[in-house]
Amino acid sequence: MTTIDATHAPDLQSWVSSANDPASDFPLQNLPFGRFRLEADADWRIGVAIGDQVLDLRAAGLIDSNDMNRLMRLLPEARRSLRHAMVEGLRAGSPQQAKFQAALHVQAEVELGLPCEIGDYTDFYTSIHHATTIGKQLRPDNPLLPNYKWVPIGYHGRASSIQPSGASFHRPNGQTKAPDQDVPSFGPCRRLDYELELGLVVGRPNPLGQPIAMAQAEDHVFGVALFNDWSARDVQGWEYQPLGPFLSKNFASTLSPWVVTLDALAPFRAPFSRPEGDPEPLDYLVSPANTAQGAIDIELEVWLQTAQMRAAGHAGDKLSQSNYRDAYWTVAQLVAHHTVNGCNLRAGDLFGTGTLSGPKPEQGGSLMELSTGGKKPFTLSSGETRTYLEDGDTVILRGYCVRDGFRRIGFGECRGTVLPAVRF
Amino acid sequence: MTTIDATHAPDLQSWVSSANDPASDFPLQNLPFGRFRLEADADWRIGVAIGDQVLDLRAAGLIDSNDMNRLMRLLPEARRSLRHAMVEGLRAGSPQQAKFQAALHVQAEVELGLPCEIGDYTDFYTSIHHATTIGKQLRPDNPLLPNYKWVPIGYHGRASSIQPSGASFHRPNGQTKAPDQDVPSFGPCRRLDYELELGLVVGRPNPLGQPIAMAQAEDHVFGVALFNDWSARDVQGWEYQPLGPFLSKNFASTLSPWVVTLDALAPFRAPFSRPEGDPEPLDYLVSPANTAQGAIDIELEVWLQTAQMRAAGHAGDKLSQSNYRDAYWTVAQLVAHHTVNGCNLRAGDLFGTGTLSGPKPEQGGSLMELSTGGKKPFTLSSGETRTYLEDGDTVILRGYCVRDGFRRIGFGECRGTVLPAVRF
Structure with missing residues (x-):
């Protein structure tokens, strides 16, 4: 069973300003996973939604493969570690802002696909x-x-x-x-x-x-x-x-x-x-x-x-x-x-x-x-x-x-x- | 709808002698597809059964990939061409016998898997x-x-x-x-x-x-x-x-x-x-x-x-x-x-x-x-x-x-x- 921790703190703000809008579906506390591609791409990339942006997880150096089904097999602890690393990079004042900034795309400008290959x-x-x-x-x-x-x-x-x-x-x-x-x-x-x-x-x-x-x-x-x-x-x-x-x-x-x-x-x-x-x-x-x-x-x-x-x-x-x-x-x-x-x-x-x-x-x-x-x-x-x-x-x-x-x-x-x- | 052709002729014999046994499930006229691997293999290979043997289709030069799901997508004409090529190589007197012989394995000595990746x-x-x-x-x-x-x-x-x-x-x-x-x-x-x-x-x-x-x-x-x-x-x-x-x-x-x-x-x-x-x-x-x-x-x-x-x-x-x-x-x-x-x-x-x-x-x-x-x-x-x-x-x-x-x-x-x- 999951527990509430520092990543759920309501005062946690992101340097992605749209994520701080109280009406946003995708604040720093959410970080849902999906697959997206740019116009020129043939293959899907793994992203997380943050405000009106999507963060390319591999480009941000957080994962080394764009295989979502593999990522989903992570043990709960590893999944939580990844969550903490994403929050650390996206929080206001993060020393990683420049690196993560380069891995951001405007959500409305990318193609969003099925989040994974669906089995049964x-x-x-x-x-x-x-x-x-x-x-x-x-x-x-x-x-x-x-x-x-x-x-x-x-x-x-x-x-x-x-x-x-x-x-x-x-x-x-x-x-x-x-x-x-x-x-x-x-x-x-x-x-x-x-x-x-x-x-x-x-x-x-x-x-x-x-x-x-x-x-x-x-x-x-x-x-x-x-x-x-x-x-x-x-x-x-x-x-x-x-x-x-x-x-x-x-x-x-x-x-x-x-x-x-x-x-x-x-x-x-x-x-x-x-x-x-x-x-x-x-x-x-x-x-x-x-x-x-x-x-x-x-x-x-x-x-x-x-x-x-x-x-x-x-x-x-x-x-x-x-x-x-x-x-x-x-x-x-x-x-x-x-x-x-x-x-x-x-x-x-x-x-x-x-x-x-x-x-x-x-x-x-x-x-x-x-x-x-x-x-x-x-x-x-x-x-x-x-x-x-x-x-x-x-x-x-x-x-x-x-x-x-x-x-x-x-x-x-x-x-x-x-x-x-x-x-x- | 498929039709009867020369590959169904009952007098067609194979240089794989076990295939000529009238009781065999796998005469030259059958050539069913499956996937097999040798003891040392991690990946599956595509084979066809012939008598008590299995022919490694890629080793025989008949296909260039061991992706069965890809092979199954062949158009009917291409599938029939492959059938004719297999019969031609395995028939008694085939000039390709030596090449195909090197691609044969004893069925009882290989691992047979599911024939393909099953979708729905x-x-x-x-x-x-x-x-x-x-x-x-x-x-x-x-x-x-x-x-x-x-x-x-x-x-x-x-x-x-x-x-x-x-x-x-x-x-x-x-x-x-x-x-x-x-x-x-x-x-x-x-x-x-x-x-x-x-x-x-x-x-x-x-x-x-x-x-x-x-x-x-x-x-x-x-x-x-x-x-x-x-x-x-x-x-x-x-x-x-x-x-x-x-x-x-x-x-x-x-x-x-x-x-x-x-x-x-x-x-x-x-x-x-x-x-x-x-x-x-x-x-x-x-x-x-x-x-x-x-x-x-x-x-x-x-x-x-x-x-x-x-x-x-x-x-x-x-x-x-x-x-x-x-x-x-x-x-x-x-x-x-x-x-x-x-x-x-x-x-x-x-x-x-x-x-x-x-x-x-x-x-x-x-x-x-x-x-x-x-x-x-x-x-x-x-x-x-x-x-x-x-x-x-x-x-x-x-x-x-x-x-x-x-x-x-x-x-x-x-x-x-x-x-x-x-x-x-």
Whole structure:
């Protein structure tokens, strides 16, 4: 478990002045990792965000390779040493300012890619509020399945189609069947949705056959990013029995460029508890540290910018807001559960948390929730209405941590745009 | 679609004499690809099996890199040229014999690895016989779900835990809940099963957003191997709703070392048709070539060697036999379906066909079928009985094609052994 240290001190200032803006996602206390390249580059470089700049870690002499998956395998102590070295070089008054200055680039002028090579991608289902709301639509009498409070439900997803923030994708075509149809039909998805998730990026691997215990689980997580698991609800409804979602999910997902380390998130940990009357998890999913501070207080937002808004220079409407603290299973529990059968994790593996909806109806992390399965259209500030996504819509996820006495730690944004379906 | 040419002529003999044995899996007409290394090697080399030997393709001057995933991206014409060049060098009387001879190694003396770096792994469910038998156990009144005859059902699986043939793995621990229990319990899986599958290895990639049509689908498949998708049935029963199998499958899978190319399988193609009265697939899953010869006639066998048999020098019992011709969906249909929504495939992606059971009860490709969900133990030649797998059991999958007027084309074997569960 990470702890608060001198790198979290709120009065720590950087000689990169934009990092000292209280509204910045990327103060000196954050230093999230990502990959970037300049216009002339073929290969990715490793960078950390600082204010509106990005620091080239290799050029600054802090690392000797631009292999992010290798860097992510660092032991927790080595990772913390690197954090301290970055803070030392970037703090106001650092004797290394000149050297680091030469390794800075303006974030808006570089290309930000996926933060690493993604190995296996697993999607979980950790929001009991999401599971219950969706369950009510499908099974009004029995919304939450009996395994939900015992098993951190997860399934494997598609890694190849995970795109960096800013990319667009075509509305998928597929088979769908309405209840009143006898046979399925083929064509563009009509219930295209987003899912507000966090992406947990695995750092240290475990060998096949060697489970990771709760006490060590967080040592294997490099950090946290924003993640949008786009979903074709009509395709999903027809295809998903009995083996789970497939083409309804694997046409595209979007991952934000910056991975915020668990070290940076140390001040925002919160106790993990369950509602009165819910069962205690089985022993392999329990640890004292997890009970004391297994949750993380991360505010999350979904914004929608339609093509009409974009043309009018409008940044979009906020559709909902929720908090990762409300998840039913913690980061450590996901790692311990995923490996309890001996399954091996590798650096660069990605866990999606599943849609992070809050307890209130307006806190749904997907349109399926906000529009009650497409039955209740809502109106945007532009006067347009939505149930599901239309072509040209851009969805933007944002996340940030705030706590009195600490600097704001932000996640930047995760942005993707829907293009029309490919014609058949 | 591949065609029969001079490389399939049955009278073609090799100067590697073991390849001319009619019982060999690896005659000159086969030439499956794999990766091997000598004792002193750190890196894998690309080889093809020929009789009881393996030809080092780079040492023979046929390729200039040992990157199998790169080789698999070859265009079909280039792949066929390579096949012709291999046959030319290995045929009896070849002027290149001396050069190729220097690139030969005894198969039994080298280490055979996974044939490539595996990207995304997808498991399908193409045997209607398997789906029906399993469905009967779960839903006696409604064994086959309504989507089965329309959708080539598939889901994403775990790539990290795919092991090469010969490896062993620990019986997984996990949560299970019997119907008469109020709460789940944790411990070693008690219903450990194998699944007899073929693994289709993707060669040529497609870009995200560009579906692959039926007519081009097979050009994207490099070849076919044997695949065992080990399954923890008791874990699966408790965890799989609503998002599909997860820990019940991702603790281990086993892939055979040799990938038999679709070119080598050209003589064993068969018409693809459906039982009278079944619906025709939707248009995107139909092509004239697929109807004419979309199926492949591959005989498949499952063998079980218990620890007791092994100690007695007994090779094991054959548990069942089936044929890939009986699958409900073809190779081309799996590719076309997987990409119809724009999902991108990459070289090295693996498709499991799903358990390949035949129409007769004794042709079940898993113990869940052969023991009727564990209710009917059967007796082995050693006098031992089985419902599910015991610690020390080795499961061996075999496959081969035979047709009058052609040489036998074999797949070698896919072997894995169950070790006791890790203690908690």
